[in-house]
Amino acid sequence: MSSCLSGGCRPYGFDLEIVKSPSSTSTITTHSSSPSSTTLSESSNSPLAISTRKPRTPRKRPNQTYNEAAALLSTAYPKIFPAKHLEKNTKFNTKTVLDTFLTCTDSPDLLLPFRVFDNSGFLLHQPIQEKPGFRIEPRVVNCYENPCQTPVENDFLEDFDAESILDEEIEEGGLDSIMGNLSVENDPVDESDAGGCSIQIGSSCYGFPMGLGFGGKFDFRFGLKRGVRALRNVEEGREWWRFPTVNVTDISPKLNKAAAAAPTEKKKKKVEKQIEVFKGIESPKENSFTKENQNSIAKQKENAIPKSKLLKLNYDQVASAWSDRGSPFSEEFPGHEQSGIDLHARLAEIDLFSENGGVREASVLRYKEKRRTRLFSKKIRYQVRKVNADRRPRMKGRFVRRPNSPMSDRS
DNA sequence: GACCTGTGTGTGACCACGTGTGCGC
DNA sequence: TGCGCACACGTGGTCACACACAGGT
Numbered sequence: 108m109s110s111c112l113s114g115g116c117r118p119y120g121f122d123l124e125i126v127k128s129p130s131s132t133s134t135i136t137t138h139s140s141s142p143s144s145t146t147l148s149e150s151s152n153s154p155l156a157i158s159t160r161k162p163r164t165p166r167k168r169p170n171q172t173y174n175e176a177a178a179l180l181s182t183a184y185p186k187i188f189p190a191k192h193l194e195k196n197t198k199f200n201t202k203t204v205l206d207t208f209l210t211c212t213d214s215p216d217l218l219l220p221f222r223v224f225d226n227s228g229f230l231l232h233q234p235i236q237e238k239p240g241f242r243i244e245p246r247v248v249n250c251y252e253n254p255c256q257t258p259v260e261n262d263f264l265e266d267f268d269a270e271s272i273l274d275e276e277i278e279e280g281g282l283d284s285i286m287g288n289l290s291v292e293n294d295p296v297d298e299s300d301a302g303g304c305s306i307q308i309g310s311s312c313y314g315f316p317m318g319l320g321f322g323g324k325f326d327f328r329f330g331l332k333r334g335v336r337a338l339r340n341v342e343e344g345r346e347w348w349r350f351p352t353v354n355v356t357d358i359s360p361k362l363n364k365a366a367a368a369a370p371t372e373k374k375k376k377k378v379e380k381q382i383e384v385f386k387g388i389e390s391p392k393e394n395s396f397t398k399e400n401q402n403s404i405a406k407q408k409e410n411a412i413p414k415s416k417l418l419k420l421n422y423d424q425v426a427s428a429w430s431d432r433g434s435p436f437s438e439e440f441p442g443h444e445q446s447g448i449d450l451h452a453r454l455a456e457i458d459l460f461s462e463n464g465g466v467r468e469a470s471v472l473r474y475k476e477k478r479r480t481r482l483f484s485k486k487i488r489y490q491v492r493k494v495n496a497d498r499r500p501r502m503k504g505r506f507v508r509r510p511n512s513p514m515s516d517r518s
Numbered sequence: 519g520a521c522c523t524g525t526g527t528g529t530g531a532c533c534a535c536g537t538g539t540g541c542g543c
Numbered sequence: 544t545g546c547g548c549a550c551a552c553g554t555g556g557t558c559a560c561a562c563a564c565a566g567g568t
Contacts, residue, residue: 496554504557
């Protein structure tokens, strides 16, 4: 008998299962690594059953992948990822990795070949080091904290989807097309002050604290280029990274306070519940951001969230500052009261060549529409295979041979 | 605070077989 | 260009396991 029994001569090994007696639950198998108990239940009633089933490969545990990666990293970069962490913490520890990364200031091994600015060291010596437990979490109050963010940008940040962006880039021919016309001239920031981690879109910016955790000495901009396609227009003779940036410390909320206010793990859930309450108050349907609404919302927020738990904000002041910009939480744009306006109709209304960023608005609309309609369900590449799989007989969720299959005669 | 126990959640593995793909002739 | 061959891939439902979390002691 050949070991090549079925399935295109796959390297099957013998898996002898000798069942002593039908009543006995003990099973002698040549593959002790198989933790599955289903082989026992699927065994025939014969006292001596020979299974040609391939032994189960050791299952990867949820953290096993991370552990393997960590082991690989410790091998490749022992200076950066010392093996002691692997020995002590078999479980993947984000904090440990982050700490290790943050404390490795003298290891340029992993730094990207981006331009290094002299004053970009602040990325490393920011309060993060004082508070290693700093966690990157979705921020609810970005709009209020960072006045340079438009509502759309905050929305964009809130659900950053790299895949969609890449799709957009493919479709539109450039990453900048997502956010419209990105003019360099409108934002004359001194390049020497470009302190690194900042993402700038249009006339505003992203204070992206995420970049703060990556060792600091590289310019972290996601390849975005203002007004010019990133990495594509090198032939223009312009150095693509030479676009003005804003020091992240100027545009980010005070990380000291944020880090100090960061909840402990045990209190995380409580804070998340409070955030839910916060979101519930800020319903997306509040398009008319009138002064009355602002005041009531501010009062509700004060009542809903203990002041000691979250950042203290002067909601009245912030709301009044936003009074002429429409609702920062609205999916719609000011002037559109209806929520179900057809995208194309709205796009048609936009003057693409207006000086107020018509292209940008259209791009944002396209992006939001795409984000709204994107599918998180499983993507079927081959429909015919799905049909076949649906037709295929199963036993406890596993495919089994068809009764009339030629292979079934051998067993 | 540490420990234990029960419950809920997320995810990899498993199976057969038709289809896709690459290669040689 | 067409054909045949061998192999890899993808498909869905279920199970088993690790882990997170809550509650009690």
